[in-house]
Amino acid sequence: MTSLIVEPTDLTPGVRFLPSTFEFEISGESRPENVRKFYEPVMEWLENYKVWLKSNKPGSVDKLIFKFKFQYFNSTSAKFLTSIIARLDAIRKEIMPVEIEWYYDTPDVDMKNSGEEFSKMFTLPFRFYSVELM
């Protein structure tokens, strides 16, 4: 299963999905000019990963941890994040435990709230981490 690495820009977040080391992270700012175009490959990768996991269940880890470290995401991005988290939830229900680590700058109450809202929409566990200016 190949990795997905997307370099961050002023408008789009960085994505690092490394299945070989079980590192999964999306971070930075999300207000792409074409939100669908940016997130569709990410969602497609997750679909493929789910299929791959079915026949390649990892022995070295007992759960997958996905880290979200956003400075900002616009409302259109929020829709796609919902779809991404939904896919993670599906992996959790069908294959193996998945958890989300939600990071936010300490003063960024809105980002914390956004994470809390997502956690209410799905059953997979969320852990919250406040960081002194990421």
Next chain:
Amino acid sequence: MSKKDDFVYDILQVMEQNNVLLAFTGEFDMRVINALVNSVRGKLSSVESNPSVQKKVYNVMVECLENIFRHSAEAKQDEVALRSFAIFTLQKQGNDYFLVTGNYIKNGSVVQLKNMIDKINILDKEQKKEMYRQILSNGEFSEKGGAGLGMIDIAIKSDSRLQYEFNEIDQQRTFYVFQVRIHNNYTYSKN
């Protein structure tokens, strides 16, 4: 919403009455300038069919905005508490484009700036080019040298008198308005 908050509608009306295509007020740095310039490039190609004029407006705009930036950088170095607020407007009136910048400068800078513009305005095209070459070969790339070069470059491209207005705000600062006119009389032949 209170009455005073409706002022955006007043702004809109003033802009429309004055045929303003675009106006921006706030902080200018290189990224802001780049973004504005990129946007205008796109707009110009839809409102102006003559590519020579498009290019001129575009080039002069870059110089004008960089001048704003230079002025505020200079002021910051001198620790004069200038409001870094600046204005840029692009207007179209008939066959003319007007690019206008407004920004704060120190009162002490007024005379030198006025003299420089006055000096440039009395030169003919050849003399302006000569002055441009002189500044270039002096190799003075100080902030002030940069501003002189930018100004003469604008004058050459515009081929019209540069206009200015100095509005003294208080004992330290003046609001300096600078206007460039670009006239669309350039022939353009489609080959």
Next chain:
Amino acid sequence: MELKAPTNFTFDIHQMMREHSVLLAFTGEFDMKIINALITSVKMKMSEVEPAGKVKKKVYNVMVECLETLFRNYEEDQTVSKLINSFSVFTLSRYKDQYSLLSGNYIFNENIAAKKAQIEKINGLNQEGKKKYFRDCISAKESKERNSELAMIDIALKSGNPLGYDFKTVDSLTSFFVFQVKINIR
């Protein structure tokens, strides 16, 4: 002929901006590049005038949504008809106790009722109601109406104040829609 008018009017604009404590403003046709210019500018400005990270982020977040909505509004109406004037306005002001973001754009008169209803609906919800509405909007199937609803509820949640609005009749076909968001500083 030497036109003095443009230079005079620039100083008048400057006075108007000072009077309304405007930090940042744009008038013209919005596109993604202009939006980026404004956002870049506000990032710089916010770092300078707003030490409190929380308010700085709120202003930035709300501003992005407002600008993107402005752009989307114009696009939506354009697909229906080329008759609508694309000229829009955005201002960010800082008063002693709050930030005020104002946006203005032309709107077809026939769309006024729906827009007004949407804002009043959101203003009528309490905090929990707003959060629920937000969740409904994010999970709903994507559509143009849903995108604007989502942006608006997102703005309302972050602002913490009622959304302000006004419609100025321009002619039989169009009006000018002014939209205001306030963010408390303390």
